[in-house]
Amino acid sequence: MEVASKLHAIDWVVLSATLIFIVAYGTYVTRKNANVTDYIKGGNDTKWWTIGLSVMATQASAITFLSTPGQAFHSGMGFVQFYFGLPIAMVIICVVFIPIYHKLKVYTAYEFLEGRFDLKTRSLAAILFLIQRGLAAGITIFAPAIILSAVLGWDLLTLNVIIGFLVIIYTVSGGTKAVNVTQKQQMIIIFIGMLIAFFMIMSQLPENITFTNALEIAGASNKMEVLDFSFDLSNRYTVWTGILGGTFLMLSYFGTDQSQVQRYLSGKSVRESQLGLIFNGLLKVPMQFFILLIGVMVFVFYQFNPSPLNFNPTANNEIVKTKYAQEYKELEAQHIELENTKKAIFADGFQANEKTMVQQINKADLALKAKSKAIIDKIDEENTLDKIESNDKDYVFIHFILNNLPRGLIGLLLAVILSAAMSSTASELNALASTTAMDLYKRNVKEEKSDEHYVKASKWFTLLWGLMAISVACVANLFENLIQVVNIIGSIFYGNVLGIFLLAFFIKFVKGNAVFMAALITQAIIIAVYFLDWLPYLWLNLLGCFLVMMIAIVLQPLIPKSKLELKQT
Missing domain, CATH: 1.10.287 (Helix Hairpins)
Structure with missing residues (x-):
C-alpha cells in the first residue's frame, strides 16, 4: 500500500489551511514590535490563560503526540508517572522563582545569576541552556519530518528545511508575542484533534466491546499498570522517579529553561504568571494520561484488526x-x-x-x-x-491515523502533530535567540546600542538558531523513542543548572568562583554517569542538582575571594 495515497484533497486542504493560518496570523498580529520589551517579553501584557496554554504548548511538541501513544502501545500507562513531579514543581516556581524574576525585571532567567554571582556563572548557565535546547530544537523538527516522510515519500532533508523555515518566518517577525498568540490556536487544534482521535478509535471497536471491555483487554495485556512503587533503579518509570527525579526535572525545565521562563516573563503581573503555571500544573498530567490512553486504545484496536509485525x-x-x-x-x-x-x-x-x-x-x-x-x-x-x-514506537500512532481514519480527519491529525512541532520549536528558537542576545551579545558589547539594534540582533539570532536546529534535524537518527531522547538531553544538563539557581536563591555564603568550578565538575560527572549507564536518566536531574550544590559548598572555603566577592561582602 502506498501511504501517500491516503492523503486526499480534503486532507491537503485541512493541513495546508491550518499551517498557513498559523504562520500568517502570527506574522500579522505582531508585525509592529519595535522595542526589546515587546519583542522578548511580549510587551508584558499576557493574560494567565495565554501563559498557561503557551507553557503547555511549549512542552507538548510533536514528539508528545507522535511518541507518547507508541510508548503506551508497547509499554502501557506507566510513562504517566514521569509527570507526577510537575504539579509540585509548579507550586515551588510560583512561590520562589516568579516573584524574584518579576521583581528584578529580567529578560532572561540567567540575568539574575550575574547579580547574585558573576558574569562567568551567568554565561556558563546560558551556554549550558543553549547546548541542550539547541539540540532539542533539532529533534522537535526531526520528529514531524519523519511522519511526513512516511506519508509523502519525501526525503527528510527537504522536510526538515520546510518545517524549520515555516517556524522561522513568524518567530523572527514577531518574537515572544508571535509565539504566545499562535500557541493558543495551536493548542485548540491539538485538543480538538486528540479528542476526535479517541472517539474514532472507540467507534471502530466491535459493537460488543464497550470502553470498560477495552480497559479489561488492555489490563489483561498489562497495559493499565499506572503505578509502580518499586525501588528498582533499572526501571525508568516509577512513582519515586516521577516524584523525585520528575520534580527536579520540571523545576529545572520550567524554572530555569528560558524557553519556558520567557512564556511567563511576558505575564501582565506576578499573579497572571502564577495562575498560568498553576493552570498548566492542573491540566498537564490529565492531558498526558489521556494521550497515553489513546495509545492503549490503539493497542486494543489492533487486537481486532490486522497490524504489521513492525510499524516502520x-x-x-x-x-x-x-x-x-x-x-x-x-x-x-x-x-x-x-x-x-x-x-x-x-x-x-x-x-x-x-x-x-x-x-x-x-x-x-x-x-x-x-x-x-x-x-x-x-x-x-x-x-x-x-x-x-x-524500533517502531514512533510509527504506531501515525500508522493508525493513515490507515483507519476517514478523509479530512487524517489532515486534521497531521495538522495537530505539525502544530505541536511548530509551537514547541518556535518557543525554543525564541528563547535561544533571547538568551544569545541578552546574556552573551548585549552583556559583552562595550558601547551603548539602541533598542532597535537589539531587536534586529534578536531576529538575526533567531534565524541563526533556526538554521542550526534544521542542521541538527538533518543529521539526527531515531533513538529508542523520540520523547525519551529529548528528556535525556534535558536531564544531562538541567540538574546542574537548577542547582546553580538553588544556590543563588538559598545558599547566600556561596559565591561565583565556587559555583562556576562546581558546575564544570558536575557537568563532567553527569555526562560520565549517563554514558556509563549507572543510573536511569531521570535520576540525573536529582544527582546533578545535589552534586553542584555540595561541591560548591565544599569549595567555597577553599577558594580565595575575588575582588567582586570582596565588594559583595
Whole structure:
C-alpha cells in the first residue's frame, strides 16, 4: 500500500489551511514590535490563560503526540508517572522563582545569576541552556519530518528545511508575542484533534466491546499498570522517579529553561504568571494520561484488526529486497496466526479466565517482534547508505491515523502533530535567540546600542538558531523513542543548572568562583554517569542538582575571594 495515497484533497486542504493560518496570523498580529520589551517579553501584557496554554504548548511538541501513544502501545500507562513531579514543581516556581524574576525585571532567567554571582556563572548557565535546547530544537523538527516522510515519500532533508523555515518566518517577525498568540490556536487544534482521535478509535471497536471491555483487554495485556512503587533503579518509570527525579526535572525545565521562563516573563503581573503555571500544573498530567490512553486504545484496536509485525514502513520495504525476506515472511505468518487466535478469544467479549491465555499470546508475539527487530538491525549493519530503525514506537500512532481514519480527519491529525512541532520549536528558537542576545551579545558589547539594534540582533539570532536546529534535524537518527531522547538531553544538563539557581536563591555564603568550578565538575560527572549507564536518566536531574550544590559548598572555603566577592561582602 502506498501511504501517500491516503492523503486526499480534503486532507491537503485541512493541513495546508491550518499551517498557513498559523504562520500568517502570527506574522500579522505582531508585525509592529519595535522595542526589546515587546519583542522578548511580549510587551508584558499576557493574560494567565495565554501563559498557561503557551507553557503547555511549549512542552507538548510533536514528539508528545507522535511518541507518547507508541510508548503506551508497547509499554502501557506507566510513562504517566514521569509527570507526577510537575504539579509540585509548579507550586515551588510560583512561590520562589516568579516573584524574584518579576521583581528584578529580567529578560532572561540567567540575568539574575550575574547579580547574585558573576558574569562567568551567568554565561556558563546560558551556554549550558543553549547546548541542550539547541539540540532539542533539532529533534522537535526531526520528529514531524519523519511522519511526513512516511506519508509523502519525501526525503527528510527537504522536510526538515520546510518545517524549520515555516517556524522561522513568524518567530523572527514577531518574537515572544508571535509565539504566545499562535500557541493558543495551536493548542485548540491539538485538543480538538486528540479528542476526535479517541472517539474514532472507540467507534471502530466491535459493537460488543464497550470502553470498560477495552480497559479489561488492555489490563489483561498489562497495559493499565499506572503505578509502580518499586525501588528498582533499572526501571525508568516509577512513582519515586516521577516524584523525585520528575520534580527536579520540571523545576529545572520550567524554572530555569528560558524557553519556558520567557512564556511567563511576558505575564501582565506576578499573579497572571502564577495562575498560568498553576493552570498548566492542573491540566498537564490529565492531558498526558489521556494521550497515553489513546495509545492503549490503539493497542486494543489492533487486537481486532490486522497490524504489521513492525510499524516502520521503511524497514518493511527494505526487508523484501534482502536475503532475509523469506525469514521475515515466516515471522509475519506466525504473527498473523497469533492475531487470529486473539480475535477468536475476544469474539464473545473478554472473560476473566482468558487473561492467562492472552498474556501467553502477547508474550509469543513480543518474541516474534524481537526476532523481526534483530533482522532489521542486521540489515541496518549491512546497509552503509541509510539508517534503518528497528524500533517502531514512533510509527504506531501515525500508522493508525493513515490507515483507519476517514478523509479530512487524517489532515486534521497531521495538522495537530505539525502544530505541536511548530509551537514547541518556535518557543525554543525564541528563547535561544533571547538568551544569545541578552546574556552573551548585549552583556559583552562595550558601547551603548539602541533598542532597535537589539531587536534586529534578536531576529538575526533567531534565524541563526533556526538554521542550526534544521542542521541538527538533518543529521539526527531515531533513538529508542523520540520523547525519551529529548528528556535525556534535558536531564544531562538541567540538574546542574537548577542547582546553580538553588544556590543563588538559598545558599547566600556561596559565591561565583565556587559555583562556576562546581558546575564544570558536575557537568563532567553527569555526562560520565549517563554514558556509563549507572543510573536511569531521570535520576540525573536529582544527582546533578545535589552534586553542584555540595561541591560548591565544599569549595567555597577553599577558594580565595575575588575582588567582586570582596565588594559583595
